[in-house]
Amino acid sequence: MPADRDRAFDLALDAYLVHLKVERGLGAKTIEAYARDLAGLGAFLAEEGATLDEVDAATVGAWVLALSARGLSARSQARHLSAARGLFRHLVRERALKVDPTALIDSPRLLRKLPRVLDRAEVARLLAQPDPANPRGRRDAAMLHTMYAAGLRVSELVGLPRGDVNLENGFLQVLGKGDKRRVVPLGRPAVRRIEAYLPDREAWARPGARALFVTSRGGPMTRQGFWKLVKRYARGAGVDKPISPHKLRHSFATHLLLGGADLRAVQTMLGHADIATTQVYTHVTGEHLGQVHEKHHPRG
Secondary structure, three states, rough: OOOOOOOOHHHHHHHHHHHHHHHOOOOOOHHHHHHHHHHHHHHHHHOOOOOOOHOOOHHHHHHHHHHHHOOOOHHHHHHHHHHHHHHHHHHHOOOOOOOOOOOOOOOOHOOOOOOOOOOHHHHHHOOOOOOOOOHHHHHHHHHHHHHHHOOHHHHHHOOOOHHHEEOOOEEEEOOOOHHEEEEEEOOOHHHHHHHHHHHHHHHHHOOOOOOOOOOOOOOOOOOOHHHHHHHHHHHHHHOOOOHHHHHHHHHHHHHHHHHHHHHHHHHHHOOOOOOOOOOOHHHHHHHHHHHHHHHHHHOO
C-alpha cells in the first residue's frame, strides 16, 4: 500500500468486501468490480490528501467529475457512484461514519452535459460589436466587457451598484448567491469601457439610481433586456452556437483555466461555494487540450 494512502479507508474497504462476500453472498466477479471501482476512489482521496472522515459531498462530486475527465461513460460513472454509495451506507450502519457523503448527491446532475463555451475568437468578435460612437453602444460594450472580465452571473451584472465598482484600482465587489460578497478584478479593457460609458449613465440615470447599468429611460437594465442585446450582437458577430449571457461566464472560467489559472482562484472569482462545481470547467479544458494534442502532436 502506498505510503500516502489513508489506512482507515483501506481497512474499511477490506471489511466492506468481506461483508459483500459473507453476508450478502455476492459472486467473485461482482466483488472484484466493487474492489476495482472503490480502489479508484481510494487513489483519488490519496491524491487529494483527504482521509476517510474528511470525505464530504463535494469530495465525492469531484471524484465523479474526475472519472468523466478520464473519459468514462455516464453508465460507468453511475456504476462507480453506486459502489461508493454502498460503501458509505455500510459505514454509517456500522457507525464508522456519522454521515453518508453520497446521500445528497444526484447522479443525473453530476453527469450533466458540459457547458458549451465561446472560443476566444468568438468572444473577441462579440465584444467588438457594440458601436462606441453612440451612448447605447458604449453602455453595451461596458456590460459585455464587464461580464466577460469578471465572470458575473447576469443577475449580478444588471444589479451591480455603481458604488461597488472601483475603477481606480480595477476591481468590483459582487453580492452573489447567499448574500456572499466577493472581490473580482476587472482588467484594463473593461475599465476603459466603463469609463467611456459613465458620462452617458450620468445623463440617463434617475436621481438616486444605484445600478451601474441603466437604460436610456433611467431605470436599471433588466435580465431580459441584456439577453436580447447578447443575442443581437452574437448574430452580428457570426456566432452560430446557442447563445445566452451565461455563456460569457462559462467562457470566462474556461479561458482562465486554459491560460493556466489556479482552480481555487477561479472558484473564488465565480463565487462557487464548492470547488466540485468549478471542476466541471476542467473537463472543457481537458477536452480542448485533447483536441490540440490530436491535431498537432506527431503521435496524436
